[in-house]
Amino acid sequence: MKPIHKIIGYTPEQFDNLIFQVLFNWAELYSNGCFLTTQKLIVNKQINNWFRIEIRKLIIQYRIDVKPYLNKKGITSKERYLLFSKIISKVFDIYPSVLMQQFKIKEPNVIQKQNFNYN
Secondary structure, X not given: OOOHHXXXXXXXXXXXXXXXXXXXHHHHHOOOOOHHHHHHHHHOXXXXXXXXXXXXXXXXXXXXXXXXXXXXXXXXXXXXXXXXXXXXXXXXXXXXXXXXXXXXXXXXXXXXXXXXXXX
16 A cells, blocks of 8 residues: 555655644644644644544545545646645544543743842
8 A cells, every 4th residue: 555645745754744734733723822722732642642543534534535546647646635635634623522621721821020129
């Protein structure tokens, strides 16, 4: 079975960066615009494992959908990538409510302004 990165015309590093970018964008979407929360979502082991499982499911779906077009002449890697991005973007519609409730997103502590004491 041909690796996905080859099907869409990417190197392994480009593919890894693509998947990380999808994870980052997903975390940013569900962090309510807080960069600290985005970071916490990305490094959370449970969220990360959940995300990888969902991506694997979508890759399996992609393999099923792209199979009839793998050996057809005239189908470019760019077109296969467009199908991949359409399928992989479905992860943005998935919200793991149980995990997110366990995650209990907290507001970052606000540093209060204090006067500097020269003594």
